[in-house]
Amino acid sequence: METRVSSATKEVIISGERPTVLIGERINPTGKKKLAAALQAGDLDLVRQEALAQVQAKADILDVNVGIPEVDEATLLPRAIRAVMDVVDVPLSIDSSNPKALAAALETYRGKALINSVTGQNDSLEQILPLVKEHQAAVVGLTMDEEGIPTDADGRVSIARKIVERATAMGIPREDIIIDCLSMPTAADNKTAIVIIEAIRRIRAELGLNQTMGTSNVSFGLPDRPLLNSAFLAMVIQQGVTCPVVDVAKVRPFVLATDALLGRDMYMQRYIQAFRERDK
Amino acid sequence: MPSNERRKQILKGLYDGVVAFDEDSVVEFSKAAIGEGVDAYDALMKGLAVGMEKVGELYASREYFVPELLLCADALYAGLDILRPHVKGGGSEESGKKIVLGVVEGDVHDIGKNLVKVMFDAAGWEVYDLGNDVPLDRFVEEQQKTNADVVGISALMTTSMLAMPRVTKMIKTRNPNVAVMLGGAPITREIATSYGADGYADNAGEAVEEAGKMVQMIQKGETAHN
Numbered sequence: 001m002e003t004r005v006s007s008a009t010k011e012v013i014i015s016g017e018r019p020t021v022l023i024g025e026r027i028n029p030t031g032k033k034k035l036a037a038a039l040q041a042g043d044l045d046l047v048r049q050e051a052l053a054q055v056q057a058k059a060d061i062l063d064v065n066v067g068i069p070e071v072d073e074a075t076l077l078p079r080a081i082r083a084v085m086d087v088v089d090v091p092l093s094i095d096s097s098n099p100k101a102l103a104a105a106l107e108t109y110r111g112k113a114l115i116n117s118v119t120g121q122n123d124s125l126e127q128i129l130p131l132v133k134e135h136q137a138a139v140v141g142l143t144m145d146e147e148g149i150p151t152d153a154d155g156r157v158s159i160a161r162k163i164v165e166r167a168t169a170m171g172i173p174r175e176d177i178i179i180d181c182l183s184m185p186t187a188a189d190n191k192t193a194i195v196i197i198e199a200i201r202r203i204r205a206e207l208g209l210n211q212t213m214g215t216s217n218v219s220f221g222l223p224d225r226p227l228l229n230s231a232f233l234a235m236v237i238q239q240g241v242t243c244p245v246v247d248v249a250k251v252r253p254f255v256l257a258t259d260a261l262l263g264r265d266m267y268m269q270r271y272i273q274a275f276r277e278r279d280k
Numbered sequence: 281m282p283s284n285e286r287r288k289q290i291l292k293g294l295y296d297g298v299v300a301f302d303e304d305s306v307v308e309f310s311k312a313a314i315g316e317g318v319d320a321y322d323a324l325m326k327g328l329a330v331g332m333e334k335v336g337e338l339y340a341s342r343e344y345f346v347p348e349l350l351l352c353a354d355a356l357y358a359g360l361d362i363l364r365p366h367v368k369g370g371g372s373e374e375s376g377k378k379i380v381l382g383v384v385e386g387d388v389h390d391i392g393k394n395l396v397k398v399m400f401d402a403a404g405w406e407v408y409d410l411g412n413d414v415p416l417d418r419f420v421e422e423q424q425k426t427n428a429d430v431v432g433i434s435a436l437m438t439t440s441m442l443a444m445p446r447v448t449k450m451i452k453t454r455n456p457n458v459a460v461m462l463g464g465a466p467i468t469r470e471i472a473t474s475y476g477a478d479g480y481a482d483n484a485g486e487a488v489e490e491a492g493k494m495v496q497m498i499q500k501g502e503t504a505h506n
Binding site for chain 1: 342345346347349350388389391394412413437438439441442445465466468471474475
């Protein structure tokens with residue numbers, strides 16, 4: 001299964017047969033006070049800086065999220081997308097739950113975008129999928145619905161199935177759907193991560209789709225979070241996550257190590273090259 | 281009546297048992313408190329509650345982490361189960377304070393809210409927990425039904441936090457004397473204030489103290505906004 005996304009000049013292919021694609025997470029104001037303040041003031045300099053820094057750190061795709069209170073996302077998101085396109089040439093993941101903001105951002109985007117995201121909720125499916133279809137974009141489907149996020153693997157798989165059925169019924173190609181099983185904190189229930197890993201395994205086996213995931217949730221409330229995040233990342237990549245959303249500068253070495261061990265790095269050249277660059 | 285020394289020993293046993301998440305020891309000292317005639321309310325407030333307060337501090341200073349907090353909570357509740365029936369008036373009327381807690385609709389992340397609940401239980405508040413993914417109307421209804429002093433609302437996602445100004449306004453419109461406190465990963469004190477809330481806590485350990493301050497301020501007639 002190959003999912004292709006592109007900028008005006010660059011195509012990225014997401015596939016379990018290829019090295020893991022890294023989606024840069026840093027253009028997102030959640031928990032970033034400086035960025036939130038800048039966005040509130042309509043200032044996009046920090047967005048440009050984060051875009052450049054992440055591409056320098058070898059992000060393959062950048063996620064762009066400007067969702068903060070009291071800001072008109074339908075105005076700000078297309079501005080942010082243009083600002084990022086001005087400074088880097090990687091494909092973008094346009095991240096919003098607001099259909100108007102997504103529509104406005106897609107109008108301005110050049111290339112085949114990744115829309116992040118649709119959920120299994122009927123409202124979301126009805127509002128987001130037509131945009132995916134109209135712009136021939138790829139889309140991230142979150143395994144949550146009106147009832148929230150299922151606590152078991154079965155529930156997550158059946159929501160993924162529902163999203164695929166609704167999208168393909170509209171003529172959206174299967175390969176343009178990327179599933180996100182949604183990581184959850186494991187501190188309060190130590191079976192949480194196992195359930196997520198099982199859902200990922202089954203979605204690969206039963207639906208064969210590419211999968212994404214923001215992995216840092218799992219370590220909430222625990223010490224040495226990067227350590228847990230890295231261990232989890234290796235597991236989910238092995239089970240079927242092909243394009244995680246990550247802090248690229250921090251986790252790329254772990255992902256390259258994982259790819260090398262999984263036989264997705266010919267002659268381990270990416271791993272070795274990254275070592276040489278760090279060692280300089 | 282136990283000797284003063286024995287009384288201190290029992291209170292310290294309760295405190296230590298909670299902090300060391302030693303459920304068996306908490307049960308043993310709670311039974312001793314009742315059997316030997318230590319006032320149940322004292323055992324609760326001067327033993328268990330101060331223990332849980334210490335746990336809150338250890339969490340805030342990153343010496344304890346979420347799984348340990350949950351273990352401490354188990355020990356705490358084991359003690360509360362034994363002591364509460366022996367407190368005159370059921371245990372919470374003494375402090376007389378009530379809080380409604382919940383995670384806003386669209387959000388199912390409830391670890392933080394559950395920790396906050398533990399701290400309020402420990403401090404002797406009457407807690408009305410609405411759970412997660414709570415429709416905004418439910419906060420207003422529950423506050424009116426219980427006449428709670430404080431409503432504590434949590435959100436983890438930036439998408440769900442957007443409902444917070446609305447629910448705060450709904451609660452305040454119905455009853456301006458209710459204190460609204462917000463919390464959760466994306467919330468800061470500045471955001472809480474801009475949303476019209478009276479208070480904010482960075483972590484479960486600080487929430488009870490903040491709530492107490494808010495109630496005092498409102499009783500004096502000086503909310504955060506005037």
